[in-house]
Amino acid sequence: MDARIGIRNTKSIIFKSVIVFLAFVITIPLIVVLLYIIKQGVTQVNWHFLTNVPAPVGEPGGGISNALVGSLIIVAMSAVIAIPVGILAGIYLSENANTKLAYYSGLCVDILQGVPSIVVGIVVYFWIVKPLGTFSAISGSVALAIMMLPIVIRSTEQTLKLLPDSLKEAGLSLGVPYYRVILKVIVPCGFAGILSGIMLSIARIIGETAPLLFTAFGNPYLSTAITKPMQSLPLLIFNYATSPYDDWHNLAWGASFILLMFVLLLNIFTKLITRKWNIQL
Amino acid sequence: MEHTIVSASKFNAWFGDNHVVKDVSIEIEKNQVIAVMGPSGCGKTTFLRCINRMHELIPGATAKGSLKLYSDDVYTMNPIYVRYKIGMVFQRPNPFPNLSIYDNVVAGYKLNGLKMAKADMDVIVEKSLTSAALWKEVKDSLHKKGTFLSGGQQQRLCIARAIAMEPEVILFDEPTSALDPISTSSVEQLFHELKANYTLIIVTHNMQQAARVSDKTAFFYVGELVEFDDTKQMFTAPSDVRTQNYITGRFS
């Protein structure tokens, strides 16, 4: 009996060691990738890099200003499209959880969440690029907005569902009409959760390349025209990384570094918000 | 009766097909404290929530019959106006966590977009918090959020919030069942002071509380109003055998 227990205990310890090993070993690839990008990219970044467009092949120097500006504009437009729609839809889903419309909308949110990003790009190509006759920043924004929606909606819905009913009742009992209770009591109380959903969705889309391949398409020059092709950080990385020129590879490393920093900062910021502003009820 | 403020006549309420309030008729006089008691599921809370038309907010909830504030049927009035005139305090204190104490008190005004000069609002805040016996404790922290207050203080904040709307009637749904004994007695003390200016209708599970604070008591049983009488009378010599059984603890 004792020997059996000893063996079983040993097995348990071995198993735990294997689990711990596997769980932590997976952090190695991440660290390797991050360090490599930082190493390759940080040396590229300087004021010149941030304020100039890429130089033609063969000429040294150049920068990623068109991609920086482009990413900012495209993401800002996506946010403007997706945030109001997403929050309102999230409010609807949490307040009317038992209706048929809520069921089907919820289903569609799940579907949208699973659609591959390249498929979204194809579809928006036919919805906007073809009719307009040109690639454009706005089509890129629409594609990215479609990808933002499920994240914003789900986090708004979850946050609001977690708020206690008594809050609504308190507002209603003071004679406040329903829509005002939602706008002025429920949504502000859920603000932290909704905001973190928004930040997460933005962090997700600034790194997206595939939806922009046939919509925003890219642009070697700095452009702010939203009905014309526009460059963005991930597109630039894709184009220049796959080119045969070392100069362009360097630009791509620098751009990767900047993109990575944006994404990391957004994620860290989101975590801080959810920790700090968690309203105790 | 000339001093009648709330009256019901053959009033009924349902949750879907479930008939929870059956043919209730009652006349409540101004400036009195009325306790409403009865075993779980007897319809007392449902009836209370019909008075300020909160009942109908639940999907599938319906009501029929006459329920009047003075001589106006509340079901013909705008529900928002009804809730201005008839305030409510809930079982669990529910101050708005994202608002300061000050803003909580005037929440009824702010959320409704009713504009008022700051000086006027200050007066209302002080008056309401004083009536709720909370002013002294919070006058230096008016701009802090209300969540650091104790349970009893939070409940008094909710009372102040209801009072700020200057209602005629205040409904209380088991207001002290979530509070400790000391907070409970501070709230009960308040009932005595409030009745000078308001009519209080208090649903309570606690018979001793009903005996302590109310002028008259209504006893509900399985959806019916079984007896409505002066509290002293009700607890010493009730007319109905069901009331007698409840009071003597044969069922709760």
Added chain:
Amino acid sequence: MSAILVLIVIGILITLIVQSMPSIKSLGIGYLWGKVWDPVNNIYGAYPFLIGTLLTSFTALIISIPFSYAISIYLGEYNTKGWLSNLLKNTIELIAAVPSIIYGFWGLFVLVPIIRSFEAKIGVAPYGVGVFTSSLILAVMIIPYAASLGTSLIRMVPSPLKEGAYALGATRWEVIRSVVLPYTKSGLFAGILLSLGRALGETMAVTLLIGNTSAVAHTFKDAFFGPGNTMASVIANEFTEADHTVYLSALIELGLVLFFVTVVINLIGKRIITKYTNN
């Protein structure tokens, strides 16, 4: 407001179907197992991409499973609170946060040469790029999805169940094996489905690392270690080059297939999870 969502999804479906019509009409259903993809000569067959997609996704899935499970068990059972577990949890979330283009770019310059010398050592053609390489990166990328779901599920196992086993003298491993894992079996499976859905739809990292060849390899070894293409990568590469209708339409039909497959897998996964969490 949320009716918009229904409209968007229906719109996507309709657009994909309508735009695939030309190729569906002229190529028929045989397109799906046609082995030759030669746009220049107007010959289209989706078989190479189906193979490529299946190989990369399933290889990535198989590689990722031990790690996802390990993380779920560790964070869900062995170490649920504290700085170390938070650190690991945040690191895993970070893996999911890194944009796929960055993984692809890094892979192209760092992983590919390593794999190239590895392939030379084991005696296969040293392309460096290919199905194997993309599977490796893909495996890392999809781990967070199954891991975070698995962690929540394992944490939800009721203590009384586990305590019953401990009280009978079971070791930690035995409790995990006989109580925790069976209890979360279907939920963990759902997590795998979600990881699979993610792998199937992944475009950029795969496009950069897979070598972009549309020919079908002759042996499994060649197919696995050599270059290939997935449905997503061929669309990414050739969509803007497609100059005639059937060509474009053939690519979109691939998009339609991708849409259906990923949507079905994701919905099944989510359905299992809701059933599980309502238990």
